[in-house]
Each structure stands twice: as C-alpha cells, then as structure tokens.
Amino acid sequence: MLHISNLHVSVGGKPILKGIDLDVMPGEVHAIMGPNGSGKSTLAQVLAGRAGYEVTQGSVHYLDRDLFQLPPEQRARAGMFLAFQYPLEIPGVSNIQFLRTALNGVRRERGEPELDAIDFLEHVKGKLALLEMDDAFLYRSLNEGFSGGEKKRNEILQMAVLEPRLAILDETDSGLDIDALKVVARGVNALRSPDRAIVLVTHYQRLLDHIVPDRVHVLADGRIAMSGNRELALELEQRGYAWVDDVDESEEAKP
Amino acid sequence: MTVTDYSEALTRIDQPDWLAGDRHDALDRFLTAGLPDKRQEAWKYTSLDHLERAKLHPPATEGSESVCPDVTAYPGHVLLFQNGQLACHGTYLSNQFAGTLHHWHDTQAVHEHLGRVAGNGALASLNLALWQDGARVYLPANERLAMPIFAVYGAGEADAMLHPRTLAVLESGAEAVLVEHYLGQTDQPYWQNAVSEIVLGEGARLTHIRVVQEGATATHTGLTAVRLGKDSEYRALHIGLDGLLTRHDLVAMLDGPGAAVRIDGVDLTDGRRHADLRLRIGHHVPDTTSRIVYRGLADGRGRAVFDGHVVVGHDAHRTDANQNCKGLLLSRQAEIDAMPRLEIYADDVKCSHGASVGQLDTDALFYLRSRGIDEAAARRLLLEGFANEALGLLDDCHLRDWLMPGLRAALSHRTDKEERS
Numbered sequence: 252m253l254h255i256s257n258l259h260v261s262v263g264g265k266p267i268l269k270g271i272d273l274d275v276m277p278g279e280v281h282a283i284m285g286p287n288g289s290g291k292s293t294l295a296q297v298l299a300g301r302a303g304y305e306v307t308q309g310s311v312h313y314l315d316r317d318l319f320q321l322p323p324e325q326r327a328r329a330g331m332f333l334a335f336q337y338p339l340e341i342p343g344v345s346n347i348q349f350l351r352t353a354l355n356g357v358r359r360e361r362g363e364p365e366l367d368a369i370d371f372l373e374h375v376k377g378k379l380a381l382l383e384m385d386d387a388f389l390y391r392s393l394n395e396g397f398s399g400g401e402k403k404r405n406e407i408l409q410m411a412v413l414e415p416r417l418a419i420l421d422e423t424d425s426g427l428d429i430d431a432l433k434v435v436a437r438g439v440n441a442l443r444s445p446d447r448a449i450v451l452v453t454h455y456q457r458l459l460d461h462i463v464p465d466r467v468h469v470l471a472d473g474r475i476a477m478s479g480n481r482e483l484a485l486e487l488e489q490r491g492y493a494w495v496d497d498v499d500e501s502e503e504a505k506p
Numbered sequence: 507m508t509v510t511d512y513s514e515a516l517t518r519i520d521q522p523d524w525l526a527g528d529r530h531d532a533l534d535r536f537l538t539a540g541l542p543d544k545r546q547e548a549w550k551y552t553s554l555d556h557l558e559r560a561k562l563h564p565p566a567t568e569g570s571e572s573v574c575p576d577v578t579a580y581p582g583h584v585l586l587f588q589n590g591q592l593a594c595h596g597t598y599l600s601n602q603f604a605g606t607l608h609h610w611h612d613t614q615a616v617h618e619h620l621g622r623v624a625g626n627g628a629l630a631s632l633n634l635a636l637w638q639d640g641a642r643v644y645l646p647a648n649e650r651l652a653m654p655i656f657a658v659y660g661a662g663e664a665d666a667m668l669h670p671r672t673l674a675v676l677e678s679g680a681e682a683v684l685v686e687h688y689l690g691q692t693d694q695p696y697w698q699n700a701v702s703e704i705v706l707g708e709g710a711r712l713t714h715i716r717v718v719q720e721g722a723t724a725t726h727t728g729l730t731a732v733r734l735g736k737d738s739e740y741r742a743l744h745i746g747l748d749g750l751l752t753r754h755d756l757v758a759m760l761d762g763p764g765a766a767v768r769i770d771g772v773d774l775t776d777g778r779r780h781a782d783l784r785l786r787i788g789h790h791v792p793d794t795t796s797r798i799v800y801r802g803l804a805d806g807r808g809r810a811v812f813d814g815h816v817v818v819g820h821d822a823h824r825t826d827a828n829q830n831c832k833g834l835l836l837s838r839q840a841e842i843d844a845m846p847r848l849e850i851y852a853d854d855v856k857c858s859h860g861a862s863v864g865q866l867d868t869d870a871l872f873y874l875r876s877r878g879i880d881e882a883a884a885r886r887l888l889l890e891g892f893a894n895e896a897l898g899l900l901d902d903c904h905l906r907d908w909l910m911p912g913l914r915a916a917l918s919h920r921t922d923k924e925e926r927s
Contacts (some may be wrong), residue, residue, distance in 0.1 A: 299876050302868070327878035339873045343891030352887065353877035360878070392891070409877060 252277050252314060252448050253298075253417055259308035260290075260297050267293045269473035270309070275417070278445040282459055282484060283452045285470030286492040291452045292336060294470070295421040299333035300326050313417065327353075328360035330416030334406040334423050340394045346405070347389040350375065350412050357413055378411040382438050399426040407438040418442065419450045424458035436461030456488040471495050507562060509537055515564045515636055515667065522611055528621060533635035539628040551811045551843055552753050552782040557725060562667035562697055564636070565589035575660050575689055581908055582654035582685070587670060589663050590638040597655070604655050607671060608639040615644045615675040623703035624731040625757070633701040633729075637671035645680035647707070654683035654715075654903060661724065664694030672702035676710035678735070683713045683903045688728070690721025690749065700728040706738035708762065713903050714742045719912065720749030722777075728754045734794075736762030743899045745909070746773035746781045747916045753782040760787070760794040760822075768797040770896040774916050775808030775840070782811040789822040789852075798829035801896045803889060803917075804840035811843045818850040818857065825855040833863035834892050882918075889917050 253275040260268040268290045275281055285291050297304045298311065300323035311318040313331060321329065341349070354374070355365040366374060372389075379386065382404050394402050403423055410418055420439065424432055439449065439462050451462060459467070459481060467484045469477040469492075476495050477483060487494070516533055541558055542549040566589070574593050577584050583597030583604055592606050601610060610616070624630040641657035659670040674684055688698055698720065706712055720726045726749045732740050746752050758767045773781040787796045802810030810833060818825045833842030846859035866888060874884035893913065900906040 301872050301876075322881070323872060323875040324878050324880045324884075327876055333876055335873065335876075339867070339870045341870055341873070341888065341891055343894030344887055349874070349877075349887070352883065353874075353879055356878040356880065356883075413877065 253450075254312040255309070256311070257309035258297075258306070258311060260293060261305045261307050262293065262303065266307070267473055268297070271473075271475060273468065273475065275448045275450060277448055279466065280443065280449045280451065280462065280464045282464040282467045282481075283450060283470055284454065284456075284467060284484060284487060287454070289470040290473045291454075291470050292421055295333055295419050295450075295452050298419055299323060299331070324356065327413070328357050332410050332413055332415035332418045334403075334410060334418065334420040336422040336425065338394050338402040338406055340392075340397070342392050342395050344393050345390055346393050347371075347375075349393050350389070350409065353409070354412055375412055378408055381411065381441055382408050383434050384408060400428065400431040403427055403435060404431065404438075407435050411438055411442065414442070416446065417448050417450070419452065421452045422454065423451075424453055424455060432458065433461060456484045459484050469495050507558060507560060511562070512537065512632070512636075518564050518567075519636065519638060525611065529635045532621070532631040535626055535631040536628050536635060539631070542628055548784065552751065552780065554725070554727070557697060560665070560695070560697075562665050564638075565591075565663050565666045565668060575658055575691070580656040580658065580685075580687075581905070582656050582683075584656045584658060585641045586658040586660065587639055588660045589666060590668050590670070592639055593660070599651075599655070603645060603649070603651070604641065604643050606639050607637070607642045607673060610642050613642075613644065616642065616673060619675055619703060619705050620673055621703075623705060623733050624701050624729055627729070629699055629727050630701050630729050633669040633671055633699050636667075636669045637701070638669065640671035640673070642672075643674040643682065643684060645676045645682055647677040648679040649677075650681040651683070654685050654905065656685045656687060658687045658689060659698065659700065660689045660691055661696050661698055661721065662691035663696060664692060666696045668696065668698045670698065670700045672700070674702070674712065675705045676707060676712055678707040679709045680707070681711040683715070685715045685717070685905070687717045687719065688726060689719050690724050692721050693723060694721070695723040695725070695750075696721065697725045697727075700726070702728070702730045704730065704732040704740070706732070706734050706740060708736045709738060710735065711739045712741070713899060714740065715745070715899065715903070715905065716742065716754070717745045717747065717909070717912075718749055718752050718754065719747045720752060722748060722750060724749050726752040726754075730754070730756045732756070732758045732767070734758065734760050734762060734765035734767065737764035738762060739766045741768045741899055741902075742770070743897070744769070744771040744773075744783055745913070746775075746783065747912060748779070749781075750778065751780045753784070755784045755786070757786045758788065758796070760789050760796070761791060763791050763793045765791075766795045768899075770798075770899055771800040771812070772893045772896045773802045773810045773812075774893075774913075775803065775810045776805035778807050780809045780811075784813045785815060787814075787816045787827070789816070789818045789825040789827065791821060792823040792825075794822065795826040796828070798831070798846075799896045800829075800831035800844070801893050802831070802833040802842050802844065803836060803892065804833065804842050805836035807837075807839040809841040809843075813845045813847070814859070815847045816849070816857070816859075818848070818852050818855055820851045822852045823854045825852060825857065827855070827857040829859040831861045832892070832895075834889070835863060835865050886914070886918055890914065893917070
C-alpha cells in the first residue's frame with residue numbers, strides 16, 4: 252500500500268530524513284517511535300504533502316502511484332489521511348460544513364453520489380457516538396476554542412467520516428488524559444480492517460497499549476534505527492531512547 | 507459638475523410646496539461646502555475628484571430601458587425603486603406602515619424627522635435638496651413586523667445622479683427588519699448618494715441590513731443616521747460587495763439610557779475597487795452599549811478602509827463599548843486601512859478595541875486540502891469563514907439563504923481571479 256524507498260528530506264537546506272525505507276501492507280498497523288527531533292513528524296507531513304519540505308532523494312509510492320506527483324487534496328481523495336499533531340482553528344467555518352465538503356470531495360473521487368445535509372447528518376451521527384462527542388460539536392467553528400483533547404477527538408471524527416485507506420496519526424496521544432486516550436483508541440480500532448493500514452507516530456509507548464501495532468520502528472537521526480514487533484516498544488519504554496543511539500552506533504541495528 | 511448642473515437638477519424635481527424651502531436651503535449649503543475633498547480629515551482616504559470632473563444628470567423621468575430587479579427574489583415586503591422612481595410595490599402592509607416618501611410625505615413622522623437626523627454635511631444636504639423618492643417606514647407603538655421590509659434602489663442609467671432617501675421611524679416597543687439593497691444594473695458609471703434616517707423610540711428594535719452591490723464603475727456615497735431612545739436597540743449589518751468606489755458613513759447617537767447598538771460590517775474589494783466604511787458612535791448618556799465587528803477583504807488592487815470612531819461623552823457613565831476589526835490581504839497590491847478609535851471623556855467605562863490585518867493562513871489552507879478539499883474550494887471556505895464572523899445577524903433574521911449566494915459569487919469571483927493571476 253505504502254512503499255517508501257531511501258527517502259531523504261530537507262527543511263530549509265537542513266537534512267532531516269536521511270534514507271527511510273518502509274513498507275506498509277493493507278491491514279497492518281505500524282508504529283513509528285523516536286525521540287524529539289528524530290524526524291517522525293517530518294515524515295508524517297511529507298506524506299500528507301505539506302509545503303516547505305524538500306525531497307532530495309528517494310521515492311514514495313502509495314497504491315502504486317508516485318505520491319509526490321499528487322497535490323495534498325488528491326492524496327486525501329485517494330484515501331490518505333493525516334491526523335494533525337496541532338489541528339488548526341478555523342473561525343467562521345462550522346465543523347459540519349467542513350466535514351461535508353471534505354466527504355463529498357472524497358466521494359466524488361470514489362464515484363459515489365454526494366450526500367445532502369440530511370444524509371450527511373445520518374452518516375456522521377454514529378461516528379459522533381463512537382467518539383462520545385455531542386451533536387453540538389458539529390455546529391461549532393472548526394476547532395475554534397476546542398480543548399486539546401477535543402481537537403484530537405475531532406481529528407479522529409474526521410478520519411471516521413472520511414474512512415481513509417491509509418491513516419497516519421501524528422502524535423495523536425500527546426496531551427490526552429487516559430480517558431480521552433481510550434476514546435480515541437476506540438475510534439482508531441473501529442477503523443481497523445484488512446484493507447486499511449494505520450501508521451501511528453508517537454513518542455510514548457502508552458498509546459500502543461490501546462492500539463496494538465503489528466510492527467514498531469524506531470527513528471533516530473532521520474533513519475529507521477530499529478524495527479521489530481510490539482515487544483520493541485516495551486523494551487524502549489524500559490531502556491529509553493538513549494539505548495537506540497548506543498545500539499545504532501555499534502551498528503547492530505536490525506533491518 | 508457645475509453649480510448650474512446641480513441647480514438645474516433641482517428645478518426638475520416634482521415636489522410639494524412645503525419641502526421647497528428646505529430643498530433650496532439644502533442646495534445652498536451643499537454649493538457653499540462643495541463636494542468633500544481629501545483635505546478634510548474624514549475624506550483623507552477617499553477621493554470624489556472624479557465626480558467633480560463628471561457630467562452627471564438626474565435620471566430620465568420616463569422609464570429607462572434597464573431591466574427591473576426581480577421582486578420575487580426578496581423574501582419580505584418590497585419597495586422597489588428604479589432610477590429614482592417607484593417601480594414595484596410588493597407589500598400588503600398598510601401604506602401607513604411602509605410606503606414611499608414621495609406619496610406619503612405629508613405625515614407627522616416625515617414633518618417631524620425628515621432632514622433632522624442626518625445633519626448638515628455636504629452630501630446629506632445634496633440628498634435633501636435632490637431626493638426624488640425612497641422608502642418611508644413608520645411603525646406605531648408596539649407594532650412588530652414578522653417579515654423584513656426590503657427597500658431596493660436599482661440603478662441602470664449611465665451618468666445618472668441618484669439621491670435615494672429612506673426614513674424609518676419606530677415608535678416605542680415597535681420592531682422591524684429593514685433591508686436596503688443598492689443594486690447596479692449597468693457597467694456604465696453613475697452615482698448613488700443615499701441618506702437613511704432612523705429614529706427609534708423607547709424600547710424599539712430595528713435590525714438594518716444594508717447591501718451595496720453597485721455597478722462595477724459606479725460611485726456610491728451613503729449616510730445612515732440613527733437616533734436611539736431609551737432602551738432601544740439598533741442592529742446593523744453593512745455588506746459591501748461591488749461598486750468602483752463606495753463610501754458608507756454610519757452615525758449612531760445613543761441618546762437614551764439603556765440604548766444599544768451592534769454594528770457588523772463586511773467589505774469585499776478587488777480589481778480597483780475602493781470601499782470606505784466609517785462609523786461614528788456617540789455614547790451621550792449613561793448605561794449604553796456598542797459592539798462593532800468588521801471584516802475587510804482586499805484582493806487585486808482593492809482597498810478597504812475602516813474607521814470606527816467611538817466617542818464616550820462626559821455623562822456617559824458605565825458605557826460598554828467594544829470593537830473588533832480584522833482585515834485580510836489577498837494580494838501584494840491590495841491595501842487595508844483599519845482604524846478603530848476610542849475617545850473617552852467619562853471615567854467609569856468599559857471600552858476595548860482591537861485591529862489586525864493579515865494574510866490567508868497557509869497552514870489552514872493545507873489543513874483543508876489534506877482533507878480532500880481542492881485549493882480553490884479551500885480558499886473560498888476560508889474567505890467565507892473570515893467574513894462569517896460578521897454575518898451572525900443573517901441567522902437572527904433568517905436572511906442567510908437570501909444573501910449568501912450573492913456573497914459567495916463575489917468571493918469566488920475573487921478566488922478565480924487569484925488563480926488566473
């Protein structure tokens with residue numbers, strides 16, 4: 252589904268990603284972990300198509316298409332979704348207006364009929380319940396005045412509404428208390444299916460207690476220093492990221 | 507325009523005798539003062555020099571060939587004026603409540619208030635001298651209208667000079683929604699110089715929406731003057747969509763304790779359009795409030811000027827005044843001048859203002875695009891969202907469906923242009 256090959260990315264001339272190789276298959280959940288500054292968020296942003304990131308080497312293919320040929324909206328319509336670490340506040344645009352515009356864009360691409368206001372409400376009601384969100388959320392300005400937890404929940408609501416093929420969650424767990432974390436995890440788990448893939452970008456292991464990954468990768472200094480199964484995350488939690496640097500430096504990194 | 511042109515225009519007006527003296531006095535005042543020019547502080551940003559050079563005439567007395575606006579497009583009572591004359595009377599309201607100034611000039615409300623609220627400024631005087639017709643709204647005590655009254659001022663004659671005049675008097679406890687729609691139907695230049703006088707009795711409540719959608723080469727100057735009695739409420743929404751040069755002065759005099767004004771304004775500019783909105787809010791007595799929200803958008807070489815001047819008098823204790831103005835610059839050549847001003851002479855007051863001018867947030871644009879919304883639609887959504895913060899009154903009087911298509915068209919026109927450049 253997602254094939255990243257020798258990806259090098261610079262920001263303002265400074266290399267951040269220095270050769271990432273990663274394959275994500277349908278049905279899989281991958282966790283990308285790493286200390287601050289390791290390039291986790293850069294990877295997520297580059298995949299979603301944010302401006303200001305320069306790809307200097309390598310390639311990314313998504314569903315056999317060259318990802319970098321697609322503008323951000325085309326990536327989204329092809330089923331890619333990024334849950335933002337810092338969702339933006341957009342005054343004057345209601346959540347419902349935004350969600351419906353977004354969903355209808357995706358539906359047009361899939362060759363499905365657009366939903367009118369009533370059908371859309373029907374579509375979104377169940378998703379709201381899943382995330383324990385009140386209907387009132389729909390009529391508020393997009394993220395404006397939302398608490399940190401509400402914003403993250405709203406990201407997952409968008410994901411649930413858009414039903415992406417590949418969801419990338421950028422530090423969705425940061426700033427959430429344990430109850431909110433469980434709600435968000437439930438929303439993500441509800442989306443797991445054999446034809447979908449999920450990439451979790453996170454600093455901490457605790458999210459992985461609730462969304463259990465198939466593969467765990469540890470990013471250090473712009474490269475994947477280690478890959479393993481979920482035990483790797485637990486070991487990291489015990490030993491700290493300094494351990495990765497040590498292993499990396501002694502060149503014992505597993506492929 | 508010469509003195510003779512203006513004097514000649516006055517001779518062509520069919521008028522009742524009792525108004526003739528006032529008209530001549532008003533014309534004298536205008537001719538003495540002349541058109542406002544940039545040396546006057548209040549006209550620093552907006553020049554009317556082109557009117558000085560133009561050769562304009564009063565509208566032809568016989569119906570011109572321009573197409574009349576569709577009266578069914580207005581969800582309420584309609585008084586539709588075309589080139590200065592009543593073209594359609596789409597209301598079943600009693601003539602006592604809503605009629606034309608021309609036919610219903612000889613009423614107490616007109617005798618009492620016409621020309622007494624707008625002051626003696628040059629352009630207001632010119633209007634008083636040369637007005638031909640306009641809407642007259644009079645609501646007796648406690649009369650509450652369920653549907654809005656639309657006063658539509660259509661202009662379709664090249665080089666015409668129009669002076670529409672509106673008078674609305676609401677006696678104590680009366681309530682209404684009044685919409686003025688200035689609508690250009692020609693790409694040729696013309697000038698509308700409008701004056702609206704509004705008098706609110708104790709506890710009266712008026713929602714006043716003013717949409718300026720003049721022709722692309724037209725000039726619009728307008729004055730709205732409002733006198734507020736005790737515990738009355740005036741809520742206004744100014745929407746500037748089109749016209750080469752548009753200027754709107756809104757003067758609110760809070761003369762009764764407990765009076766409240768809320769003024770929202772949105773101006774869209776692009777091309778070489780210049781829009782100037784100037785508010786003068788006078789808190790004259792204790793316990794009055796004012797709320798101002800302005801959103802200006804400027805694209806191309808467009809320019810939006812906002813001057814919000816709030817004056818709190820010596821006796822206006824416990825005044826509560828707040829204004830919030832924001833500008834959005836959409837091109838390098840565009841300009842926005844936002845000037846919130848507070849002048850406070852009383853001690854015990856709660857006043858605040860804020861102003862900011864910025865550009866479209868590229869992060870917000872990316873956020874919307876990352877959800878599958880294409881760039882043009884995302885821009886439209888952001889621009890509409892920006893304007894929306896000043897459009898809340900549309901929901902209160904159920905006019906969002908009526909106005910938004912026009913506003914969206916004006917916004918997408920701007921978005922498309924941006925893409926081409």
